[in-house]
Amino acid sequence: MIGPEFWRRYLRVYDVLNSLPTYRQLLADVCEELGVRENELIMDAGSGTGNLALRIRGSGGKVVAIDYCREALESHRSKDIHCSPVLADLERGLPFKDNCFDKIASNNTLYAMSAMHQKSALKELRRVLKTGGKIVIANPRRRLNFLRVSMNVISDNIRAEGFGTTARKMVASMPVMIMMAYYNRKLRTDNQHCFYDYEEQRDLLEDMGFRQVSQTKLIYSGQAVLNSAIK
């Protein structure tokens, strides 16, 4: 069963991703699509250890990070004493008024929910987004190939930091990468989880009443899909 306890364990190793250029580029792609403006109120839905929220804040946005895993919020707070993340479950309703956020971002979160819960989460996100506000979501693809991602990560890293640094980094992070592969496998097998096929995320946003849904962009070395839309 995928729930806060699963994420508590997974997030203990998750931040190894921050050392990888491929993941940092993924966060940059989400931020670019979001087009953050100074002082906009932006929700990071499923904020985890705060990696995306920190970037959005660095770009001038006021972030409200929400996650249902208490330890994730603690980890986020340990990185940013000024943040006040909110403990809330996207599948059960959010403690915010209608139409209160300028923008919403959600990275690597909806893919782990059942199709039914993805819909209830998006309905709730739409409710709290201002009319005319923008939502940006990114999630791994159904055919995500962990080996291929790893190979792409290694070659991106060699280009960015050279062979020696990459080799040292890979050896040091091997145990954590094995744990990540294990948790990704668990997501696929243990749950009615719902990774996305190429156009599925786009279709879902349209079905949930969002408009101007963007063409699907492939990010994360082609292993994740990114879409934006307007309420």
Ligand SMILES: C[S@@+](CC[C@H](N)C(=O)[O-])C[C@H]1O[C@@H](n2cnc3c(N)ncnc32)[C@H](O)[C@@H]1O
């Ligand atoms: C893979 S992590 C992604 C973290 C972050 N968005 C990032 O890009 O680094 C998925 C996060 O979604 C959170 N999450 C999953 N289902 C959720 C739900 N129903 N309500 C709130 N948070 C949820 C998990 O607790 C976890 O922190």
